[in-house]
Amino acid sequence: MDLSLKSELDDLFENIKKQTSTLQNKLLQSGAVEDFTIYKVSKKQGGREVVEINTLKEALAVYSDYECVAPDSSKESSLFPGYIALNKDKVTQEGFDEIVANINLAKKQFKSFLDEHNKPKAIMLSQGPKVKLNPILYEAYPMKSPVQIFRMVKYFEPVINMIHFKWARKQRYDNLTAESAVRIAIYNIDKPPALQYSSAAWRAKMNDLIDKLTALPPDVKLKRIKPAPYTPQLALRITDSGRWQKLHGALPVLVNCESAEQLKLTAGLDDLHEVKILDADGLANLGWKAICSELGFYRNNKSM
Known part of the structure; x- marks a missing residue:
């Protein structure tokens, strides 16, 4: 990696850590925290293991937990669902909304830099070649998770x-016209799913899909x-x-609250x-016929 890129990447990452540390220290020292409940959710034998975090210091540390769960998979990460309830009268006084905005701005700047300079490439790992979408980040910080x-x-x-906490399926169902589907297919014509298709095979599949969509x-x-x-x-009520x-x-x-009581x-x-993931077979059982499952295109059987 070019040293100038590494230097700029370091500065952007340090800004994220600095802004996050400001939030953590302020929450610990201000006395604004009325209550909190935070869990660490990890994969375990096909399910999810839930462990509640007991102390505020440990709870706040999750904001700066950037480490990979598995070195060979930077996408694998724990989830930290939960809430930190703040006394509403102290929020403006302590400027928490501004601190959060600064953290998110720093993250956006970091991601914009990677979007500009990254080019996906295959990297040899212990389990074989994998396509890394953030090779600059991987080379600079091999044990950091971009997801985190x-x-x-x-x-x-x-x-x-x-x-109230519960398990829910965050499934997206977006309305689509054949014309907009064609535009999406054209946009993805040179973006084959990693290690599933060759460039030529994927382009042929997309051209065939475009012909089918155009004929609808x-x-x-x-x-x-x-x-x-x-x-x-x-x-949240x-x-x-x-x-x-x-x-x-x-x-x-x-979140804001009156008091813990x-x-x-x-x-x-x-x-x-x-x-359980609602995959193509599950969607078929619900009456959805796949047009292109890789791009998520489906049509209701009742409308055919």
Whole structure:
């Protein structure tokens, strides 16, 4: 790696760590934390093991946990769902919203730098060649996980009085026209899934897909579905409206409350056994016919 790139990358990463440290120290020292519940969720034998973090110092440390779970897979990482409830009267005084904004800005700047300078390439690892989408990051910090580094810190402003954890499937169903599907296929024509297709085979598949999509009636309704496993969900009840806000996140959410006494946790998070992904077969059972499962294109059987 060019030394100038490494130097700039170091500066950007140090800024993330600096801004994150500011948040951690402020939360420890300000006395603004009324309550917290944070879990560490890890893969275990096809399921998910849930361990509750007991001390505030350990809980805050998850914001700066950038290490890979497995050296050969920088995408494998633990989840840290949870909340840190702050006294609403101290939030503005301590400037927590501004600190969170500074952290997320530093992360965006870091990611923008990688997007500009990275070029995917195969890297030989102990289990064979793998395509690394962030080779600059891998070369500079081989034990750092980009998934962990890129995770944004959420600050939920409305005052809440009730919290509920559960396992939920964060599945996306986006409406799609044949025309927009063609544009997506054209965009991905030179981006084959890692180690699944050769460039020539993928381009041929995309050209065939484009021909099929172009031949569909203009009023045909498609969906772009991204199959997903169960993930932790955090539901927050807003005091003023009584409305529930559902959040998915891999880092603890900062929330506002009146006091610990006026905040109720209605359900925690337990181990999840047999994590099931709603894959192409599962979608077929629900009536969705795959047009191109690699790009997530499906059509409802009832509309065919």
